[in-house]
Structure formats: structure tokens, C-alpha cells
Amino acid sequence: MDRTLNKGLNDDLVRPLFNTSVWFYAVVLAAGTVVACGAAAWSYQLWNGIGVSGKRWPTFWALYLTNFVFWIGISHAGTLISAILRLVNAGWRRPVTRCAEVITVFALMIGAMFPIIHLGRPWLAFWLFPYPNQRELWPNFRSPLAWDFFAINTYLTGSVLFLFLPMIPDFALVRDRSTGWRRRVYGALSLGWRGTTKQWNRLETAMQIMAVAILPVAVSVHTIVSFDFSMATVPMWHSTIFGPYFVAGAIFSGIAALIIAMAALRKALRLERYLLPLHFENLGKLLLLMSILWAYFVFNERLTVWYGNEPHEMAVFWATQRGTYAPLYWTMVVCNFVVPFIILANPRTRTIPGCVIASFGVVIGMWLERFLIIVPSLTHKQLPYSWGTYWPTPVELYIMAATFAAMVLLYALFAKFVPIIAIWELKAGDFVHAPDAGVGAADPHRLDAGASSPARPGAAS
Amino acid sequence: MAYRWGMVVDLDKCTGCEACMTACHAENNIASVAPEQAARGRAMHWIRVERYYEGDFPDVRVKFRPVLCQQCDNAPCEAVCPTYASHQNEDGLNAQVYNRCIGTRYCANACPYNVRFFNFFNPEWPKPLHLQLNPDVSVREVGIMEKCTFCVQRIKAAKTAAKAENRGIVDGSLQPACAQACPTTALVFGDLNDPESRVARLSRSPRGTKLLEDLGAEPKITYLQRQPWYEPHTF
Numbered sequence: 001m002d003r004t005l006n007k008g009l010n011d012d013l014v015r016p017l018f019n020t021s022v023w024f025y026a027v028v029l030a031a032g033t034v035v036a037c038g039a040a041a042w043s044y045q046l047w048n049g050i051g052v053s054g055k056r057w058p059t060f061w062a063l064y065l066t067n068f069v070f071w072i073g074i075s076h077a078g079t080l081i082s083a084i085l086r087l088v089n090a091g092w093r094r095p096v097t098r099c100a101e102v103i104t105v106f107a108l109m110i111g112a113m114f115p116i117i118h119l120g121r122p123w124l125a126f127w128l129f130p131y132p133n134q135r136e137l138w139p140n141f142r143s144p145l146a147w148d149f150f151a152i153n154t155y156l157t158g159s160v161l162f163l164f165l166p167m168i169p170d171f172a173l174v175r176d177r178s179t180g181w182r183r184r185v186y187g188a189l190s191l192g193w194r195g196t197t198k199q200w201n202r203l204e205t206a207m208q209i210m211a212v213a214i215l216p217v218a219v220s221v222h223t224i225v226s227f228d229f230s231m232a233t234v235p236m237w238h239s240t241i242f243g244p245y246f247v248a249g250a251i252f253s254g255i256a257a258l259i260i261a262m263a264a265l266r267k268a269l270r271l272e273r274y275l276l277p278l279h280f281e282n283l284g285k286l287l288l289l290m291s292i293l294w295a296y297f298v299f300n301e302r303l304t305v306w307y308g309n310e311p312h313e314m315a316v317f318w319a320t321q322r323g324t325y326a327p328l329y330w331t332m333v334v335c336n337f338v339v340p341f342i343i344l345a346n347p348r349t350r351t352i353p354g355c356v357i358a359s360f361g362v363v364i365g366m367w368l369e370r371f372l373i374i375v376p377s378l379t380h381k382q383l384p385y386s387w388g389t390y391w392p393t394p395v396e397l398y399i400m401a402a403t404f405a406a407m408v409l410l411y412a413l414f415a416k417f418v419p420i421i422a423i424w425e426l427k428a429g430d431f432v433h434a435p436d437a438g439v440g441a442a443d444p445h446r447l448d449a450g451a452s453s454p455a456r457p458g459a460a461s
Numbered sequence: 462m463a464y465r466w467g468m469v470v471d472l473d474k475c476t477g478c479e480a481c482m483t484a485c486h487a488e489n490n491i492a493s494v495a496p497e498q499a500a501r502g503r504a505m506h507w508i509r510v511e512r513y514y515e516g517d518f519p520d521v522r523v524k525f526r527p528v529l530c531q532q533c534d535n536a537p538c539e540a541v542c543p544t545y546a547s548h549q550n551e552d553g554l555n556a557q558v559y560n561r562c563i564g565t566r567y568c569a570n571a572c573p574y575n576v577r578f579f580n581f582f583n584p585e586w587p588k589p590l591h592l593q594l595n596p597d598v599s600v601r602e603v604g605i606m607e608k609c610t611f612c613v614q615r616i617k618a619a620k621t622a623a624k625a626e627n628r629g630i631v632d633g634s635l636q637p638a639c640a641q642a643c644p645t646t647a648l649v650f651g652d653l654n655d656p657e658s659r660v661a662r663l664s665r666s667p668r669g670t671k672l673l674e675d676l677g678a679e680p681k682i683t684y685l686q687r688q689p690w691y692e693p694h695t696f
Contacts, residue, residue, distance in 0.1 A: 048582065049580070049581055049582040049583065049603040049604060050564070050579070050581055050603075050604060051498070051503060051581030051582040051603075054501075055566075055579075055581070056501055056502025056503060056581075057502045057503065057504070057505075057569075057575065057578060057579070058502075058569065058575045059502070060566035060569045060570055060579060061566060061570060115565075118565075119563055119564045119565060119604070120562070120563065120564015120565075120566065120579065120580070120603070120604025120605055120606075121562070121563050121564045121603075121604040121605065122563075124563045125563065127543075127544050127561075127563055128543055128544070128563075137544075137545070137561075138545075139543050139544060139545075140540075140542055140543050140544060140545045142540045142541075143540065143541050143542055143543040143567070144541060144567075145541070145543040145565055145567055146543045149543070228567075231540075231541065231571075232537065232541065232567075232570055232571040233537055233571070233573060233676050234570060234571070234573075378570060381573060381575060382573045382574075382673050382676070383511070383528070383573075383574065383575060383673075384513075385509075385511035385512070385513070385526075385528075386511075386574075386575035388502055389502075
């Protein structure tokens with residue numbers, strides 16, 4: 001790879017940091033307004049109590065916890081996918097990893113808000129911390145909610161590290177190309193990166209360790225989220241399949257979110273030369289695989305319940321299958337399986353627009369799945385006298401809309417201040433940016449000291 | 462010997478008059494929510510009388526079943542509380558520490574009997590009910606769970622009085638408000654650790670069943686009912 005190509009890469013990918021289009025302000029303003037509305041709605045709820053939401057006896061968990069599970073699911077986009085692709089050394093991953101890792105961090109931050117929004121007394125949420133106190137009170141380590149607390153914090157810490165480590169050389173690149181306050185800020189963020197062989201080796205080792213360490217954390221975090229439900233003897237919750245079912249669903253929705261984010265970035269930041277149809281094609285295949293896996297899990301879950309014919313569970317089963325929740329249920333099946341399968345199984349429709357349409361279907365479908373896991377079970381518990389219903393209120397809907405806007409806002413801001421494509425990784429893999437040339441066959445992932453790769457990125461730009 | 466409070470509910474005696482509910486509201490400072498909030502599922506009844514209808518009109522039979530906290534030995538609500546607000550106390554009661562509750566509402570989901578209630582708003586009472594609050598019972602603020610305590614304030618008072626006289630609590634001298642108000646004595650309260658107490662004898666009755674016994678929560682409330690609970694001619 002020659003110098004001019006390097007320079008072209010740098011120019012292309014650092015440009016969004018220095019040139020701001022009017023669209024950036026438009027997006028920030030629009031998303032910011034929605035987030036502000038959501039913040040106002042939450043303040044209103046804090047002032048008045050959870051009663052302003054639609055929750056009721058016996059539907060004590062509803063939209064907030066739906067969004068919690070949904071966003072934690074979306075967070076599996078990044079770290080998990082990027083870690084797997086790193087470990088199997090898939091060359092095509094290079095322009096994709098950072099887009100994915102950012103989704104993880106932001107989706108986790110948003111998702112972790114919901115258990116707090118949902119608390120009756122959110123100002124006491126710190127009681128979940130095992131902090132030393134005069135009365136020697138501890139959180140209850142038998143509670144799945146306490147497990148959740150630790151799992152999510154571990155995952156968030158790991159994901160932030162996993163995101164930050166490979167950003168260091170790119171921060172150094174921006175530092176070297178900027179002046180004034182930018183130089184100072186990016187200088188601090190690049191942690192004294194000079195691009196020495198020793199530094200590269202350390203970074204590579206750290207990335208390998210993180211990629212291995214983050215996988216069990218990612219799997220465990222959504223398994224523990226599923227334990228919030230499966231540990232309780234609530235009909236259709238108390239199921240052994242929930243752990244893998246939730247993890248599969250999480251990866252499924254995560255890939256869909258990633259495809260949507262990549263398509264948006266591709267248009268907005270003019271990254272057509274980097275995010276190629278090939279990337280969408282490959283992620284589309286992964287999405288197809290997860291769609292089939294999801295259908296398999298649903299089939300297993302539903303068949304065992306139906307065949308077991310246990311009265312308490314059948315009440316929930318029929319409520320979703322052909323009762324009150326049937327419209328939502330069948331929409332979910334169409335969105336999560338029928339639409340993605342038809343679009344993605346056919347190579348001719350597995351194009352960028354095709355993948356994006358399928359992904360929107362999956363995001364909607366997976367949100368419905370989370371809702372359909374939580375609400376029908378709670379409204380159809382064992383005693384028929386206590387059966388209930390649920391309808392969301394505007395406060396809940398504002399807060400929910402605000403979280404989607406918050407994702408857009410955070411993503412736009414991130415892409416404004418950090419190169420959204422890992423520049424050094426792109427250079428490290430013989431990335432040829434001609435769409436028809438395919439992606440490099442030789443892909444030495446480990447940049448060993450003294451390797452023959454001519455491009456020793458970062459330092460010299 | 463420690464006490465182990467339990468109750469027997471005789472379904473063959475229950476007339477569904479709901480005096481227990483009223484007494485419970487008065488004794489335990491349970492907030493009365495406005496009608497439109499009650500319609501939205503925010504009503505709190507630590508004891509409720511469930512109605513079930515059997516048969517088709519005109520051959521309809523109504524069954525009443527008072528349901529209150531079953532004070533389970535193996536309570537599903539306790540393990541899931543992340544702050545120990547819900548825990549088993551030394552008398553085997555499922556105690557709820559209001560000050561420790563942060564309102565995750567997980568206990569209410571885990572409870573198969575749906576006998577735990579959430580304060581969706583700060584409590585209020587229509588005048589002049591605000592003047593008759595029980596000074597022995599704390600008023601619960603917005604955002605926390607509450608439930609039947611077996612009138613723990615009465616239990617405490619009885620234990621203190623008994624201790625002062627250096628004796629145990631005499632069977633029958635202590636009653637929660639619901640049992641006291643029941644005109645047909647369908648509700649019987651007492652110490653299950655005393656094999657000769659009325660509640661212990663009744664709970665050994667062949668008419669006795671536990672609610673949702675197969676879930677393994679080990680409730681301390683026994684329901685008495687004539688067996689079978691359906692029409693004889695179906696045999």
C-alpha cells in the first residue's frame with residue numbers, strides 16, 4: 001500500500017471530524033429535541049410516581065423492561081460480533097468493527113437506564129451497590145436483579161475498553177493532523193501513542209485478550225437478563241430455553257441494528273468506498289442464519305408448552321397465539337422470520353436496501369418479542385381472578401421514543417468526533433478500495449514486530 | 462418456642478361479604494385510590510374476595526375465595542428482592558421492610574398469588590377517612606410495595622403484653638383485623654407451632670388444601686372446603 005493511498009484513506013475518514021455539514025446540526029437538533037421531551041416525561045414521572053405509566057396490578061413490568069431487554073439485546077451487535085470476527089480473523093470485518101462496538105456501548109448505556117427509570121424509588125438505586133455501610137446491609141446476591149447489576153456493569157466496562165483500545169492509534173492520527181484545542185484533546189485521548197513497535201505489540205496483545213474475554217461476558221449478560229424472567233415461576237417464563245433464546249435473539253437484533261447504522265453512515269458520511277455491498281452481503285447472511293435460529297428457538301419453546309398442555313401455561317400460550325396478543329405475535333413472526341428469510345435467502349435481494357428492510361423488520365420484531373415475553377405472562381398468571389391487561393401511556397411512549405433518539409444523537413456525535421472506521425485497521429489488512437477487487441486475501445492480523453507489511457499505520461501520517 | 466403464624470380460611474363458611482377487606486383497609490392504613498385509578502388496576506386490597514362462577518345460567522353457583530398473602534415458608538417473593546426488603550422474619554412471616562424497598566416490583570411478579578401491591582402514587586384518603594389512620598401502622602410512600610402483614614402491629618403488641626406477664630400468647634386472644642371482622646368465623650388465625658391451637662387443628666382437617674400447592678411455595682394458609690368442589694352428579 002503506497003503513501004498516496006494512505007493519505008486518501010486518512011483524508012476520507014478524518015474529514016467528518018473537521019468539516020461539519022448542515023445535516024449534522026439538523027440531526028442533532030431533531031434527536032436532541034426528542035431526547036429533551038423524554039427527559040421531561042421522566043421528570044414528570046419522578047415527580048408524580050410510576051402511576052403515570054400504564055403499569056398496574058398485576059402487570060408490574062411492562063414497557064420499560066421491554067425496552068431494557070431490547071436495548072441490552074441490541075448491545076450484542078458490537079462487541080460480540082466484532083470480537084468473533086476478530087478472533088476468526090475475518091478480513092472483511094475491518095471497516096465494520098468500530099461501528100459495531102459503538103452500538104454496544106451506547107445501547108448498553110441506554111438499556112441500563114431502564115431498570116432505573118422503572119424503579120419505584122429511583123433515587124435509591126445505589127442500594128444495589130455492595131458498598132460498606134454502617135448498618136452492614138448488602139444487596140441480596142440471590143436476586144437475579146443483583147446478578148443483572150453486576151453483569152451489565154462488567155459488560156459495560158469491558159465494552160468501553162474494547163471500543164477504546166483500537167481507537168488509540170486513530171486518536172493519534174487525528175492529533176497529528178490537528179491544531180489548537182483539538183490537538184490537546186486528541187493528544188490526551190491518544191495516551192502518548194507514538195506508533196512504536198512495542199506499542200503496536202501491546203495494543204495487539206490487549207485486543208486479543210479483550211476479544212477472548214468479552215465473549216463469555218457478552219453471552220452471560222443476556223443469559224442473566226433472561227434469568228430475570230426464567231427464575232420466577234410465572235407461566236411461560238419458567239423455562240430452561242430462555243438463556244440461549246435470549247442470547248440468540250440479542251445477536252439477531254444486534255446484527256440488524258448494525259446493518260441499519262452502517263447504511264445510515266454510508267449515506268451520511270459518504271463512506272461508499274469503505275462500507276461495500278460485500279459487508280452488507282456478509283452481515284445479511286449472518287442475519288439470515290440468526291433468523292432461522294430464532295425461528296428454531298421459538299418453535300421449540302412453543303411446541304413444548306403446547307404439547308405439555310399445562311393449564312397455567314396454556315392460558316398465556318393461547319393469549320399470544322390467537323387471543324389478545326395474537327396480532328402482535330404474528331406481526332413478530334412476519335418481521336423476524338418471514339420478511340428476513342424471503343429477502344435474505346435470495347442472493348438477488350440480499351442487496352443493501354434489501355438488508356436494511358430486513359433489518360428494520362428484525363428490530364421491530366425483536367422489540368415485539370421482548371414485549372410478548374413480558375406482558376402476556378404477567379397478565380395471565382396462575383389465578384384467573386387476577387388476570388389483567390396493559391396499555392402504555394404517553395409518558396412511557398415519550399421515554400421510549402427518547403431512547404431511540406438518544407441512540408441517533410449519540411451515534412451522530414460519536415461519528416463527528418471519532419473516525420467511525422478504524423483507519424489503522426483498514427490499513428493493516430491489505431484493504432484495496434476498489435469495489436470489484438474484493439477484500440484482501442492475505443490478512444496478517446497480528447502485526448508482529450518486523451513483519452513485512454509495508455504499511456505501519458498511524459505513526460507516520 | 463418461636464411462633465409460626467398461620468391461618469385457616471373455611472370456604473364453606475365464607476359468604477363473600479367482604480367485611481375482611483374493609484376491616485383490613487381501616488386497620489392497615491391502606492390508601493383508597495380514586496375510582497378512575499381503581500379502574501386502571503391501582504386498587505390495593507391486602508385481602509380480596511375472589512369470585513368464581515360455575516355452570517350456565519340459571520344453574521349458576523358462585524364460589525368465594527378470600528385471598529391474602531399466603532405467608533409462604535418457601536416464598537418466591539423473598540429470593541428475588543435485590544435489597545432484602547422482602548424477607549422471612551423470626552415468626553415465619555413474609556415481612557416487607559418499606560424503608561428498604563426501592564420498587565423493582567420483582568416480588569410482585571414472582572408471587573403466584575398476586576397479593577403484593579404497589580404504591581403507584583403517594584397515598585391519599587378521602588375526607589374524613591384521613592382522620593382515622595391507625596397510629597400503629599406506618600403510611601407507605603409512593604414507589605414501594607406493600608402487602609398483608611398478618612397485622613404485625615397487633616402481633617408485636619400481643620407479644621410485648623405477654624412478655625410483660627411472663628407468659629405465651631393465649632390462643633384466640635390475638636386476631637388480625639380480617640379474622641376479627643369475619644361474621645361467620647371463616648377466617649381463623651393462630652400459632653401453627655402450637656399443635657393444640659385452633660388453627661393448627663383446623664389445618665389438619667381432611668377438608669384442607671393449599672392454594673397452588675404444586676408450585677412448592679409452602680403457604681401457611683390452609684383453605685378448607687367440602688370435597689369435591691364440583692357438582693355431585695358429575696361422579
